[in-house]
Amino acid sequence: MQIDNCAVSRQTDRFRQLQNQLRDLWQSVDTFEQDDCDILVIPSFSIDQRVGQKIPGFLHYEERLLFSLIRLRNPHTRLVYITAQPLSPMIIDYYLQLLPGIPFSHARDRLLLLTTYDGSFKPLTQKILERPRLVERIRRALRPGKSYMVCFNSTWLEYELSLQLGIPLLASSPELLHWGSKSGSREIFAECEIPHPDGSPCVMAVDDLVIEAVRLWERQPQLKRMVVKLNEGFSGEGNAVLDLQPIQHVAPGRATQAERIAVLREHLENLSFQAKDETWATFSSRLPELGAIVEAFIEGEEKRSPSVQGYIDPTGKVEILSTHDQILGGPDGQVYLGCRFPANDAYRLRLQELGMKVGQALARRGAMERYGVDFIAVRQPGNSPEWDLQAIEINLRKGGTTHPFMTLKLLTNGNYEYTTGLFYSQHRREKYYIASDNLQKPHYQGLLPHDLMDIIAKYRLHFDSSTKTGTVFHLMGALSEFGKLGLTCIGNSWAQAEALYQQVEQVLDAETKLMSDTSNLHLSSSLPISWT
Template sequence: MTQLHHPPTARIHIESRECSPQVLERLTGATYFPERLLGPAIVGTVCRGGGHLLYVTAPQMIDADQQVDYYLGLLSGGSHQGGTDGPRGARDLVRIVTLDDASTRWLSTKVLDPVSARAASVRSDMREFVDTHLRAGADVRLSYFEPSRPLELLARDLGVPGTQPSAAHIPLATKHASRKIFTAAGVPVPQGTDVCHDPAALATAVATLARAGHRRIVLKLNSTAYGGGFGNALLELDDDIASAPEERTEERVSRALPHASLVDRKITWDDYVTLMKDSGVIAEEMITDTPLLSPSFQGRLTDDSRVETISTHDQILGDSGQSYTGCTFPARSGYRQALIDCGRRVGEVLLELGVDSGEYGVDFLAAPSGTGWRLLGCEINLRATAAKHPFTMATALLGAEPTPDGRLSVNGTEYVYQASDGIMDHRYKGLRPAQLIEAVTRSRIGYDPAHGTGVVLHLMSPVTMYGKFGALCIGHNRAHAADLMRELRTLVDGLVPGA
């Protein structure tokens, strides 16, 4: 029998989050965002695949060696030491390249800085890595988080493919374009408006929603630069607005707009108006059904123009109900198949619009409807999403791919997980990643490869300065995963001095 030959793999990761620099300044610990996919890259590329990894990040990782050894040791049930555990010589397959730059500039900007000697050295390291592994016949790729023209040009210069859709398609992920794509895919959306670029036009548009009976409105900056709901504002209209003469409705809405509740609490309404002039704003009815859930679909467009289902999740949102803080896998069974069907239809429309490769995510609202659920399209992310790293880590650890109905199962045993990027407490400031690693690996909740369950840490460097880190909790059911997350908090609380 002829055996298929798979070339060795080599990956460069530059996980640059290219949203508004102002948003990055206000997201706690966001300068460390590029570290978020380090664990999955090590476990997937090196431990499972035996490939080589060059991981670029900034600012300096805290306890970098301990973090790398931790991830290398996950499949062997302990911290990796000097290549004796896990794949033979695995430590030599991982290279971390760091720029000592803690600014909120995009990582791609730091790497491609034309006047920085350190950036030039990093680019030289990448060139050497690519040339070495291409000569060896490896499949070499540049992995990055979202469409980026600078990183596209870098990949082209290195002579390797990138992993995301072309930056030319970024406008397809704006809020208004997303609504059009949902409609083309046959996915219903909340009632909404066209794009408005000034408060007067917005007041007119919102007045139309008010006359249709909507009193709670969500305003959304029509831009891909404000992820995590940071471009949203919540507007409450008085019930008596419907009784006002038509010509007075717009006036009342106009007076109400400056009192909208901004998700980004560090800007004013005047700031929002300035952003509105630039990117535009759409308004949508706020869906107020109870319960109201926020499931998401993750997909991929392959190089041969097919739509692949990657995963489904239920998102965990912050106090405003607008900002992502974590997720559970998989999405609920009551609407999971509908979620997959709708997400794939969105992918088909993206193909028709010329998007021919890369990852994409689709956020929905799920509201009760009779004995089932109704799904409404919320927004499209033409990039990887915040659900990528826990899913990639879970599948790499378990050595499993999702079933057609979106579950993870190994030898008949099903696994689920809960993940968070925002485990935060001011009391955790001053702790170090090495302390977190030691506490978790020595506890009974640390990941156990024999059973495929337990806690896996990620995004650890921010804990020292910001008291914030992330974790993936893999269990046999939702209650088990949630219990692991609670036990982790209790464990870390016990590390606080004086606890």
């Protein structure tokens, strides 16, 4: 297939012209978002859908960007939100009722909800592009020169939609995707002299992966475990851990390199996968497409997983938005479950410093909008009380810490202060939260959004706009089928935030157990009925 280089060049020039519109308009994050503009929200997870299918309720993750509806508090802002399947009107009503001082009907009139009616495991943006009439309807709904598009992550799909609509994409160009990959992250860490685990460049074949793993083992003979990562994995689901203990008989100094290569290749069958139902056969089949790296597994009796989130505005200015301690799960503790804000005061300022270096390196490459950097923090007993920070990866997308922080910011009108690493409300109260995408239990299945609203009202679990504390729910569409819910519990201390989280969980457990017992009673009483 012959590529029309002239056409590609014209597209590239057109995309850059659109991006330059953002640079011309930009003054600051806050003033830009409060301007008289139309915001097109594309909550498409444009990732390897084989990874997405392993996450329960993955299609409902499009609801994570519904915090964007809070921007309708500005009476001149209009918002277009597109999903694969229709959203429950109850969910939309819930978010609009959070808006302080704005009549519900006024906000609803400035919100346009569109859907593709397509529940397949394709990226949402691909579904939109496959429907030209829908693209045309979106184009007609947006005001020329006053519109921009936001997304979960920027790929060539979002690039194409931006061009077709003729509006700028407030995100990094997909030409920069490499810097958000595992291997690209390692390159930036090395450039910025940020500590990170020993590891390999990206490889595209199993043979090369084995060789890089052997080389890593030879450099670090004391290693107990390694991590094999798909170069474009998501939320830890593309990671697998290789335990070296069972093959210590071929450790460096005990066998030849050829023997290590042979044994290690066979031992890859015993990888511990983070994703459910993953096997070496399915994992290795993606290497030629996605590539992979191998990295030293960081051991430690006391270990945490902090992260820092930054923002690069269209002029290239870098700002630190937040720090978090991530809550991880899965077989080896590498799957994102939730977060605590802010990160521990023992290392939050250091996180900011390292995050700023990464942001500046990304900005020099032309990156734009949000980015995140994940770390491992380890403190060994008996040694210095200092935490050792090792950078793990860069995310050029809205991550799991984006929606809870933006929910806090938009609902409280407060500010994050770089000097302390703390967030303060307008009345100078420190704010803390615990957030999760994974409050999931089998007995929550069958709960409808309307049922959840009844429970929220009965037990007063809602966010209180007068005290700026309480719980904000998301992923409500995943409750009925998957028994899965997301929530951000905002308090004036970590203790208060944790108490709010525990209250929600206890209430849901009690309510669903009560309904389950009632249902079983009705079921047992109906069994003797004869239909003959």
